[in-house]
Amino acid sequence: MTIFDTKIMCYTINTMDFSIIGLNNRDKRVYEALLLEPMSSVRGLAEQTSINRGSVFESIKSLQAIGMVSYVKVGTRHKYTAESPEKLHEIINEKRRELRDTHSAVDDYVSFLQPQVRSRDVVPHFAAFYEGQEGVASVLRDVLTTCRLQKVTEYRVVSSPRVSEYMYHNYPHFTRERVKQELYVRILRQGKPLRGEAEVSERRYLADKADNGAYTLIYGSKLATISINEFNQLSAVVIDNPGVANSHAAVFDQAWLSSEVL
Incomplete structure (x- = not known):
């Protein structure tokens, strides 16, 4: 068992499915590891999580894309830090706004298509x-x-x-x-x-x-x-x-x- 496995046990009591924000369980593990060990390198995260470096780097890119991870450059290395978990609320609210906009776009699209659908010859079967x-x-x-x-x-x-x-x-x-x-x-x-x-x-x-x-x-x-x-x-x-x-x-x-x- 790694240090990460031991420390993260407290987090598993209250789990969250990261798929609702477009991420996967691997991304979740990397994020939680960064919460426990800020200013970590990809190599350090790989050791903490027992995930290979390539996959850790892919998760970091995904987390950066939604603003959940930032980094600073120390010499030639990148050191990564997790943003506050409170930012998850902002991400969910943004997705809600996007869904509302999508509903409006769908309403417009349906309104555009309905006259064409009604004008078709009725197909009996x-x-x-x-x-x-x-x-x-x-x-x-x-x-x-x-x-x-x-x-x-x-x-x-x-x-x-x-x-x-x-x-x-x-x-x-x-x-x-x-x-x-x-x-x-x-x-x-x-x-x-x-x-x-x-x-x-x-x-x-x-x-x-x-x-x-x-x-x-x-x-x-x-x-x-x-x-x-x-x-x-x-x-x-x-x-x-x-x-x-x-x-x-x-x-x-x-x-x-x-x-x-x-």
Whole structure:
């Protein structure tokens, strides 16, 4: 164990994820080492952190870029010092301002594109395909967006425990966002649930409790099906058609009336 490892134990009690300011865990270790040993060289930091010199230098450049590290030149060497941790608040506030500006730019862009979208010929059937956990995360975002834009307050789900185990990996806060949006969900379950019960929801069991590896969402004018293969890889298809969505909603409602209450 290095001196750095021993001293830094007090900092690990209250950790911060540096990814929220665009840095990584290695950058965090270098920054914390500089807090403990100001005026350190790259060589000294490498010894303290057990990180190779090249990687330490890359972290220093990243920290300098956001103003968290400064240096002075002593002879031919650069000696580095960490800026006050209070500067993290300034960085977060600046990112918030950038996000507000980005939202304004997006609003302008959407306003520019909407007339063109409305002027297109209406396509009676439209399907989009998605692969992997990030693709499924896109479907979950679409559920929230579509329900908000179409002023839908409830959607329907035929769940699959196998799919549920993996589908939220890239969007772990989906349920929190759904609850914040006051979006209610009725769930017909296949098999035993593997996740905790969701808030703002009602659940019932299908008569056949076998898990067929398909998770269906009926929301607004859309129908989405997420499936899983033997390698636990996810894929999804979203159909944007009111007739398709309404017919599946009617079938769901009939199954709901005859299903077992949990």
